[in-house]
Amino acid sequence: MPETxxxxxxxxxxxxxxxxxxxxxxxxxSVLLLIASFGALAGLxxxxxxxxxxxxxxxxxxxxxxxxxxxxxxxxxxxxxDAHKDPFALVRQSGLTRVxxxxxxxxxxxxxWALLSVSGLAGPVDAGxxxxxVSSVPELGRVLFxxxxxxxxxxxxxxxxxxxxxxVLAGRRxxxx
Amino acid sequence: MDGWLGFVIMSVLGVGFAxxxxxxxxxLGPRNPTPEKLAPYECGMPAVGDARERHSVRFYLVAMIFLxxxxxxxxxxxxxxxxxxxxxxxxxxxxxxxCVLTVGFVYVWRKGVxxxxxxxxxxxxxxxxxxx
Amino acid sequence: MxxxxxxxxxxxxxAFFMLINASAVLxxxxxxxxxxxxxxxxxxxxxxxxxxxPLADILKLLMKEELRPKExxxxxxxxxxVIAVTAAFTAFATVPFGAETTFxxxxxxxxxxxxxxxxVGLLVVFAVTSMGVYGIVLAGWxxxxxxxxxxxxxxxxxxxxxxxxxxxxxxxxxxxxxxxSLREIVNAQEGYWFGFIPQWxxxxxxxxxxxxxxxxxxxxxxxxxxxxxxxQELVSGYNTEYSSVRFALFPQAEYINMVTMSAVAxxxxxxxxxxPFVPVEYGWIAFLAKVGFLLFAYIWIxxxxxxxxxxxxxxxxxxxxxxxxxxxLLITAxxxxxxxx
Numbered sequence: 113m114p115e116t117x118x119x120x121x122x123x124x125x126x127x128x129x130x131x132x133x134x135x136x137x138x139x140x141x142s143v144l145l146l147i148a149s150f151g152a153l154a155g156l157x158x159x160x161x162x163x164x165x166x167x168x169x170x171x172x173x174x175x176x177x178x179x180x181x182x183x184x185x186x187x188x189x190x191x192x193x194d195a196h197k198d199p200f201a202l203v204r205q206s207g208l209t210r211v212x213x214x215x216x217x218x219x220x221x222x223x224x225w226a227l228l229s230v231s232g233l234a235g236p237v238d239a240g241x242x243x244x245x246v247s248s249v250p251e252l253g254r255v256l257f258x259x260x261x262x263x264x265x266x267x268x269x270x271x272x273x274x275x276x277x278x279x280v281l282a283g284r285r286x287x288x289x
Numbered sequence: 290m291d292g293w294l295g296f297v298i299m300s301v302l303g304v305g306f307a308x309x310x311x312x313x314x315x316x317l318g319p320r321n322p323t324p325e326k327l328a329p330y331e332c333g334m335p336a337v338g339d340a341r342e343r344h345s346v347r348f349y350l351v352a353m354i355f356l357x358x359x360x361x362x363x364x365x366x367x368x369x370x371x372x373x374x375x376x377x378x379x380x381x382x383x384x385x386x387x388c389v390l391t392v393g394f395v396y397v398w399r400k401g402v403x404x405x406x407x408x409x410x411x412x413x414x415x416x417x418x419x420x421x
Numbered sequence: 422m423x424x425x426x427x428x429x430x431x432x433x434x435x436a437f438f439m440l441i442n443a444s445a446v447l448x449x450x451x452x453x454x455x456x457x458x459x460x461x462x463x464x465x466x467x468x469x470x471x472x473x474x475p476l477a478d479i480l481k482l483l484m485k486e487e488l489r490p491k492e493x494x495x496x497x498x499x500x501x502x503v504i505a506v507t508a509a510f511t512a513f514a515t516v517p518f519g520a521e522t523t524f525x526x527x528x529x530x531x532x533x534x535x536x537x538x539x540x541v542g543l544l545v546v547f548a549v550t551s552m553g554v555y556g557i558v559l560a561g562w563x564x565x566x567x568x569x570x571x572x573x574x575x576x577x578x579x580x581x582x583x584x585x586x587x588x589x590x591x592x593x594x595x596x597x598x599x600x601x602s603l604r605e606i607v608n609a610q611e612g613y614w615f616g617f618i619p620q621w622x623x624x625x626x627x628x629x630x631x632x633x634x635x636x637x638x639x640x641x642x643x644x645x646x647x648x649x650x651x652x653q654e655l656v657s658g659y660n661t662e663y664s665s666v667r668f669a670l671f672p673q674a675e676y677i678n679m680v681t682m683s684a685v686a687x688x689x690x691x692x693x694x695x696x697p698f699v700p701v702e703y704g705w706i707a708f709l710a711k712v713g714f715l716l717f718a719y720i721w722i723x724x725x726x727x728x729x730x731x732x733x734x735x736x737x738x739x740x741x742x743x744x745x746x747x748x749x750l751l752i753t754a755x756x757x758x759x760x761x762x
Contacts, residue, residue: 175551253371295537303510329566405732
């Protein structure tokens with residue numbers, strides 16, 4: 113199969129699954145479709161000759177973050193949206209959703225501006241000189257632990273904050289009662 | 290076989306195998322449902338309530354901490370592959386990284402997130418009390 | 422070129438066929454070994470010494486009625502076993518099982534005995550295995566039964582907890598070999614120390630091997646860590662509501678996962694297809710023997726060690742296994758640098 117065809121296959125899968133995510137009434141189905149979408153993204157990374165990014169995408173996004181989502185859905189036991197309800201009721205009632213709609217419109221405008229301002233999309237996009245170098249895992253390690261050393265160490269602090277935050281959030285209600 | 294083709298073939302074969310087996314059983318198996326057969330199993334008693342109830346927040350906490358350590362592991366593999374070039378500088382970096390993580394790990398440990406069952410109950414753990 | 426592609430497809434087909442049959446063979450082996458441990462005969466009626474028992478089991482399961490609880494989620498209930506089995510098959514895809522071979526001069530250029538050879542193979546195994554958890558947790562959730570849900574929830578927490586330990590343990594081997602390709606890791610273990618000790622990572626990483634072994638048993642939900650289906654507490658856990666083939670696919674996935682875990686352990690710690698006095702051309706026999714031994718150990722452990730309590734399992738995983746794996750990695754890195762930097 114030619115590479116372009118593979119690209120369009122994975123791209124269509126990713127976009128289709130993502131579109132279905134927001135169309136589901138059952139949050140569990142949304143979680144699954146999002147996993148499918150991440151899988152298609154991993155396929156795109158493989159086509160871009162970045163297998164490590166593809167695998168990291170599966171391990172972290174599809175394997176860890178989605179397990180967390182799944183637990184949150186099961187934990188909250190978010191009820192299924194009632195199919196008989198007026199689908200636009202929320203839009204008519206809440207001011208918050210209007211703000212959301214405006215933000216979404218702004219995002220759409222921004223994205224279309226960004227896409228239009230990129231000239232020469234017909235040709236290959238220039239990714240800079242070191243793109244080929246970074247695609248191998250040892251090179252990635254070398255770059256990550258020399259040039260991006262500070263960012264790497266900062267990540268540890270971020271993880272620490274997230275750990276403390278999760279524990280504090282989970283125990284909060286107990287203290288209030 | 291080189292490259293990802295074998296990987297794709299294998300996953301297609303896997304899905305195909307499952308589909309064929311399920312299809313065969315649909316064709317071969319009898320179909321005679323009764324309300325009792327279609328009720329969830331609760332030791333022979335009529336089912337009480339819905340199964341999808343709320344669960345202990347502990348599972349959420351475990352998933353959260355797993356996610357954070359998973360990110361650490363994703364960093365660890367490029368480091369492990371490149372260590373012979375990085376030398377002691379790379380070792381010190383990861384040691385620092387682990388030291389910061391250890392602070393978080395000790396905090397989580399002391400807060401009783403890693404305690405389950407009797408140990409947690411003995412410690413008068415807040416998560417456990419909330420679930421009860 | 423045509424012949425070469427045909428041979429490669431043949432290898433894939435053979436591996437797939439072996440994996441399908443592995444579960445049948447392992448079910449029989451499990452029942453026979455269990456019977457021997459408990460001083461019984463085990464299955465004895467179907468075929469000579471009960472050898473055809475798995476065939477009878479499969480036929481019986483095919484003829485059974487498919488039941489799905491009324492309140493169950495229709496799609497996810499069927500999708501869950503499909504996910505479990507597909508993840509199990511796919512996880513094996515990047516595991517090589519033999520050296521390069523020309524099949525005794527049949528081919529001009531040697532082919533690699535393996536399904537897919539990618540340079541991040543080890544991480545692919547890791548990633549695809551982590552997808553297997555969805556099969557179990559969705560089975561538990563979709564059934565809408567209390568036992569299933571508890572089993573699914575427990576097992577997902579268990580699997581993610583032990584995934585960390587085994588990924589960290591494997592990082593030590595990656596560090597020593599400097600590669601993420603399973604084939605390169607195996608080839609790094611060729612040769613001998615002092616002329617007679619094979620250079621297997623088992624001897625450099627005994628603690629890592631033990632950690633991987635324990636986490637591997639927990640990851641495949643086998644006794645003494647078989648909490649997803651702890652029958653005394655949860656009837657049958659996540660697959661309580663399953664019947665017929667959709668039920669059979671779960672143990673099938675479990676047995677294939679056992680084979681994958683054993684094959685990865687063989688490649689990473691036991692020198693893969695290298696074995697003293699066995700020419701590399703016949704290395705796949707040594708590989709099969711090693712995998713077979715590890716599978717025997719799996720069954721042996723199951724029928725010898727009693728099940729842990731769930732709280733013990735989680736505390737052991739987080740408070741002992743994970744710190745041990747991290748310390749093992751740091752010590753390995755320090756020693757490695759001391760000799761190589």
